[in-house]
Amino acid sequence: MTLGPAGAISSTLDGPDGPLEFVTTGSGLPATVFAHGLAGSIRTTRPFGSGVGGSRTFLHFRGHGGSAAVAPWTYAALAEDLKAVADHVGATQALGVSMGAGALCSLLARTPGRFERLVFVMPAVLDQPRTDDGLNRMLEMAQCVENRDVQTLTVLLLEAEPVCVRNQTGVELWCRRQAAAMVGTDVAQALRALSTTVPMKERASLGDVSAPALVIAQEQDPAHPVWVAEQLTASLPEAHLEVMAPGGLMWRHRARMRDLIGGFLSAQPRGQSTRASRSTGGRRD
Numbered sequence: 001m002t003l004g005p006a007g008a009i010s011s012t013l014d015g016p017d018g019p020l021e022f023v024t025t026g027s028g029l030p031a032t033v034f035a036h037g038l039a040g041s042i043r044t045t046r047p048f049g050s051g052v053g054g055s056r057t058f059l060h061f062r063g064h065g066g067s068a069a070v071a072p073w074t075y076a077a078l079a080e081d082l083k084a085v086a087d088h089v090g091a092t093q094a095l096g097v098s099m100g101a102g103a104l105c106s107l108l109a110r111t112p113g114r115f116e117r118l119v120f121v122m123p124a125v126l127d128q129p130r131t132d133d134g135l136n137r138m139l140e141m142a143q144c145v146e147n148r149d150v151q152t153l154t155v156l157l158l159e160a161e162p163v164c165v166r167n168q169t170g171v172e173l174w175c176r177r178q179a180a181a182m183v184g185t186d187v188a189q190a191l192r193a194l195s196t197t198v199p200m201k202e203r204a205s206l207g208d209v210s211a212p213a214l215v216i217a218q219e220q221d222p223a224h225p226v227w228v229a230e231q232l233t234a235s236l237p238e239a240h241l242e243v244m245a246p247g248g249l250m251w252r253h254r255a256r257m258r259d260l261i262g263g264f265l266s267a268q269p270r271g272q273s274t275r276a277s278r279s280t281g282g283r284r285d
Helices: 042-049 075-089 099-110 133-147 150-159 169-182 187-194 203-208 226-235 254-266
Strands: 009-014 019-026 031-035 055-059 093-097 117-121 213-218 239-244 277-279
Touching: 009 075, 019 042, 019 075, 031 042, 031 075, 031 099, 042 055, 042 093, 042 254, 055 075, 075 093, 075 099, 093 099, 093 254, 099 117, 099 203, 117 254, 133 150, 133 169, 133 187, 150 169, 203 226, 213 226, 213 254, 226 239
Parallel strands: 031 055, 031 093, 093 117, 117 213, 213 239, 239 277
Antiparallel strands: 009 019, 019 055
C-alpha cells in the first residue's frame, strides 16, 4: 500500500494483464466502483462520488497512474480491468465517465447482471466508431503526449472545455496540470487505439441489463454528443437521462451532480422512467 491521491491509501491488485492501482474510501454498502475517462485519474474522478455513501473504490485503468502500461488498448481489456477491481472489492454499483462508461458498457454486454445500479457520465461511443472532429483531436493529443508538448496539449484540453468557462483561471490551471501529468506517459497509446474502436458490436446487447441506470450528458459537448447518451438510455431497459446545460459538469453543475449521483446511488426503490430531462440551472461551486 502507498499514499494515494488526497492522502488516501492506494492499493494494488493483480489484474488480468498486470498490476492495477485503486483507492477505497468510506466503508460498508453500497459498494461503488468508479471508472475514469481517457487520460483521467483517481483524483479527477473522486468528485463524482462526493455525495455517495458506503464504500467508494476508484481505479486507475492500465497505463494510468500506478497501473501497468500494457496492451491491448481495447474496451474489452478495460472492461476486464474494471471487473477485476469490482470483484476484488465486492462492488454492487458502478459509475463510468467517458472511456470508463465505455468500459462499463463492454462489461455489461457480457455480464448484464453484474451490478445493481449504474451511472454513465458523458458516454462518448457505443457501437459505432467516431468519425467527427473529436477523432482528430485525440490523435493530436497523442502526438503532444509523445513529444512532451505541455503547451500545445494544454490548448487542446482547453478547447475541449465549454467556451463560457475557458477564460476562468481555475479551468486554465486544471488543463495545464492535466497536460503536465499526461506528457511522456503511455496514455498516448490509448489515445491512438481507442480513437477507432467501440465498446460493443451491437448496443442491443444491453437489453438484458436489469439494473436501474442514470445517464448524464451535457449540451454542446462535441466530445460526448447528447445523441450517444440518448442511444444508451434507449438501449437500457430501466434508464433515466439527465441532460445538463453547457458550462462543464464540474465547473457549473458540481452541486447538482453531487445531489443527482448521490441520490441515485443511495436510492432504494427501483423503477425510474426512460424519459429524458434537461437541467438548465446549476451553479459553479
